[in-house]
Amino acid sequence: MLFQPAIIALLLASALCVLALAASAPFAVEVIRRWNIKSGSERQLQLERRTYLFSTLLGFVLALQLAAVLLFVFNAEKMSAMFVGAMCAVGTLNVNAFGFPALNAKIAVFFLAAMWLAINHVDSRARDYPLVRIKYALLLILAPLLAASAWVELQYFLGLKADVITSCCGSLFSEGSPTLAAEASAMKPLPAMWLFYASLGAVIALAAAHGIGGARRAWLAYALAAASAAAFAGTIAGILSFVSLYVYEHPNHHCPFCILKPEYGYQGYLLYLPLFVATAAGLAVGAVQPFARRESLRDIVPAFSRHLATVAANGFALTAAIASVMIWQSRLILLTQ
Amino acid sequence: MKLWLARRRYLIDFTLLALARRKTRNLGLLLVYTVLVFMLASVTLYSHALRQEAARVLANSPEVIVQRMVAGRHDLIPPGYIEKIGRIRGVQTREARLWGYYYDAVTRANYTFMVPAQGAPAAGEIVVGPALERSRGLAKSNGISFRSYSGKLHTFVVADVLPQASELVSADLVLMSEESFRAFFDYPAGHYTDIALSVANPLEVRNVALKLAAALPDARPILRDEVLRTYASIFDWREGIVLALLSAAILAFGILAWDKASGLSAEEKREIGILKAIGWETGDVIKMKFWEGLLVSLTAFLLGFVAAYVHVFHFAAALFEPVLKGWAVLYPRFQLTPQIDGLQVATLFFFTVVPYAAAVLVPIWKAAITDPDSVMRW
Numbered sequence: 001m002l003f004q005p006a007i008i009a010l011l012l013a014s015a016l017c018v019l020a021l022a023a024s025a026p027f028a029v030e031v032i033r034r035w036n037i038k039s040g041s042e043r044q045l046q047l048e049r050r051t052y053l054f055s056t057l058l059g060f061v062l063a064l065q066l067a068a069v070l071l072f073v074f075n076a077e078k079m080s081a082m083f084v085g086a087m088c089a090v091g092t093l094n095v096n097a098f099g100f101p102a103l104n105a106k107i108a109v110f111f112l113a114a115m116w117l118a119i120n121h122v123d124s125r126a127r128d129y130p131l132v133r134i135k136y137a138l139l140l141i142l143a144p145l146l147a148a149s150a151w152v153e154l155q156y157f158l159g160l161k162a163d164v165i166t167s168c169c170g171s172l173f174s175e176g177s178p179t180l181a182a183e184a185s186a187m188k189p190l191p192a193m194w195l196f197y198a199s200l201g202a203v204i205a206l207a208a209a210h211g212i213g214g215a216r217r218a219w220l221a222y223a224l225a226a227a228s229a230a231a232f233a234g235t236i237a238g239i240l241s242f243v244s245l246y247v248y249e250h251p252n253h254h255c256p257f258c259i260l261k262p263e264y265g266y267q268g269y270l271l272y273l274p275l276f277v278a279t280a281a282g283l284a285v286g287a288v289q290p291f292a293r294r295e296s297l298r299d300i301v302p303a304f305s306r307h308l309a310t311v312a313a314n315g316f317a318l319t320a321a322i323a324s325v326m327i328w329q330s331r332l333i334l335l336t337q
Numbered sequence: 338m339k340l341w342l343a344r345r346r347y348l349i350d351f352t353l354l355a356l357a358r359r360k361t362r363n364l365g366l367l368l369v370y371t372v373l374v375f376m377l378a379s380v381t382l383y384s385h386a387l388r389q390e391a392a393r394v395l396a397n398s399p400e401v402i403v404q405r406m407v408a409g410r411h412d413l414i415p416p417g418y419i420e421k422i423g424r425i426r427g428v429q430t431r432e433a434r435l436w437g438y439y440y441d442a443v444t445r446a447n448y449t450f451m452v453p454a455q456g457a458p459a460a461g462e463i464v465v466g467p468a469l470e471r472s473r474g475l476a477k478s479n480g481i482s483f484r485s486y487s488g489k490l491h492t493f494v495v496a497d498v499l500p501q502a503s504e505l506v507s508a509d510l511v512l513m514s515e516e517s518f519r520a521f522f523d524y525p526a527g528h529y530t531d532i533a534l535s536v537a538n539p540l541e542v543r544n545v546a547l548k549l550a551a552a553l554p555d556a557r558p559i560l561r562d563e564v565l566r567t568y569a570s571i572f573d574w575r576e577g578i579v580l581a582l583l584s585a586a587i588l589a590f591g592i593l594a595w596d597k598a599s600g601l602s603a604e605e606k607r608e609i610g611i612l613k614a615i616g617w618e619t620g621d622v623i624k625m626k627f628w629e630g631l632l633v634s635l636t637a638f639l640l641g642f643v644a645a646y647v648h649v650f651h652f653a654a655a656l657f658e659p660v661l662k663g664w665a666v667l668y669p670r671f672q673l674t675p676q677i678d679g680l681q682v683a684t685l686f687f688f689t690v691v692p693y694a695a696a697v698l699v700p701i702w703k704a705a706i707t708d709p710d711s712v713m714r715w
Contacts, residue, residue: 003573003574003577003578003581004573004577005381005573005576005577005580005681005684005688006680006683006684007577008577008580008581008584008688009684009687009688009691010687012687012688012691012692013687013691016691016695020695049619049706052619052620052623052702052705052706053698053699053702056623056698056701056702057698060694060695060698064691067683067686067687070683071680071683071684071687074679074680074683075680075684077680078680081565081566081569082566082569082570124620262679
């Protein structure tokens with residue numbers, strides 16, 4: 001099944017990302033070993049110049065990863081016609097054991113790359129590049145993760161056989177099957193709604209408090225990052241257990257991917273894009289916080305952190321608002337007094 | 338926010354003016370880029386339209402077709418066979434069909450002779466498809482003779498010509514009555530070519546096929562979904578092969594973009610040097626170059642895509658037709674329904690803009706780290 005245009009495109013993107021990080025690994029090692037900001041030597045000058053190249057490269061990788069996550073789901077959606085029993089992306093991802101891990105790995109790499117870019121951003125703002133060693137050590141950790149994600153994706157695509165009967169969202173997200181996704185969708189709508197709005201409300205409140213307080217309190221920053229991760233999980237659980245039901249106007253259809261379909265006016269993108277951006281911003285607040293006490297970052301980190309908190313608060317608020325509008329517009333009655 | 342937007346706007350303004358100053362160079366790149374997008378977009382648009390066309394054609398075909406197999410080959414349905422199927426829950430109608438192929442030595446093409454379920458022409462009359470009308474110069478109430486496989490000459494009167502709209506399915510079709518069909522092919526009485534079953538509930542189709550296979554071990558049920566899936570894979574595979582072949586072009590384009598981006602003229606170098614001398618940082622120069630790339634990419638993408646759209650839907654994709662469509666003597670002439678698919682556009686974007694961005698990254702950085710004094714010294 002490799003000769004599918006979208007699969008070729010995805011593999012091309014993965015290969016480019018792995019190549020970019022592989023190319024930057026030797027440089028990262030060199031920086032960790034030889035970086036000396038006080039030196040005026042030729043080598044130091046060269047290293048300083050190269051940091052621009054590698055931060056641009058990482059920005060490119062991040063953008064590509066985000067686009068690839070979207071294309072991956074989009075393509076899974078389209079390919080569902082090829083597999084017996086698959087009606088949407090869930091079926092296609094279930095064709096072999098690598099489907100969902102590939103998607104999860106892609107999402108994880110996206111968030112990690114976003115956190116790296118946040119650290120990179122504050123570092124390049126400071127006069128003396130205080131985080132350069134940490135930054136490149138982290139890059140060395142990120143590279144194998146990206147390679148692993150690309151490998152899982154390749155295994156998934158290599159294992160796509162069109163004659164496999166797959167189970168689709170009807171059975172996967174139906175109550176009773178013992179997966180995590182099934183557990184989330186098996187939640188009753190009412191507790192799921194509490195979880196959804198409480199986690200979003202908490203993260204918005206924390207982000208607002210962090211932003212208004214001038215981003216000076218460390219514990220608030222870490223709490224915001226943790227709340228962002230929790231809100232991400234809470235929102236996904238909410239989409240599985242009740243938002244999707246309202247969109248499909250069907251009491252048993254729990255699929256998180258079908259809302260991306262044209263039949264439902266691509267509403268899913270409205271929901272997922274702010275969620276991903278807000279989660280990335282919230283996690284980034286936590287990623288830059290450990291460095292707030294460095295001498296040269298004393299003003300830079302709080303300012304940037306405030307900015308990120310604003311993005312996170314707005315993004316999560318937008319997600320909650322869009323989900324609420326979807327529920328309000330729906331003709332399905334899920335809860336009765 | 339306002340400040341941020343304003344900064345971007347000034348940067349884009351500056352970039353546009355800088356691009357306009359080096360017109361020929363940038364136009365050359367834009368042209369090559371547009372041609373690349375045009376080629377790839379033609380392939381994807383055309384194969385997507387073909388896939389859609391196949392799906393539309395098959396939408397009206399029966400859900401299950403039963404063929405009888407003898408020694409692994411397709412054989413006629415003997416008398417009494419259809420009764421053996423019996424009542425299967427979910428099957429709305431069972432219909433034994435009569436059809437066959439006829440090779441016409443005059444046009445050197447194969448026709449499909451068929452007895453329609455309803456509204457069959459009277460004995461001695463036929464209804465022909467549009468391609469046949471063209472190739473044999475037929476019109477209504479003309480007479481035409483075919484030499485049958487037994488050597489006898491049969492003459493028919495054309496009662497009607499099928500409408501153009503259905504040409505993709507009916508190009509080579511000849512409809513006739515059951516008596517004419519049996520007489521022409523010496524078809525044994527009571528025998529049929531295959532059986533068509535219509536099933537109302539799509540979820541039941543697979544169960545019906547299983548029951549059929551159990552009741553009639555020598556039958557081969559063919560499901561519409563399977564046919565559709567096969568068509569989709571064939572067109573996807575063809576598209577993938579063409580794209581893989583064109584990947585050489587993508588690579589060549591990447592090399593060209595790299596070369597163009599790294600071969601900075603002395604004037605450009607001086608410009609960057611002056612910008613840095615008046616306070617631009619390396620990051621700003623990279624941003625400017627990023628906007629330059631984005632503007633060129635989007636322009637080329639838009640131009641190439643529109644050109645491909647015109648090429649595929651107004652000129653019938655003259656360049657790629659033979660590879661993607663397949664070939665036949667009596668190939669139907671058909672107008673493709675214009676259709677743009679989001680996934681196709683996204684994939685295309687990955688195939689063109691991503692390689693370009695990757696190719697110009699390093700040259701952009703090289704340009705951006707230029708030292709002001711080294712370029713302004715002479």
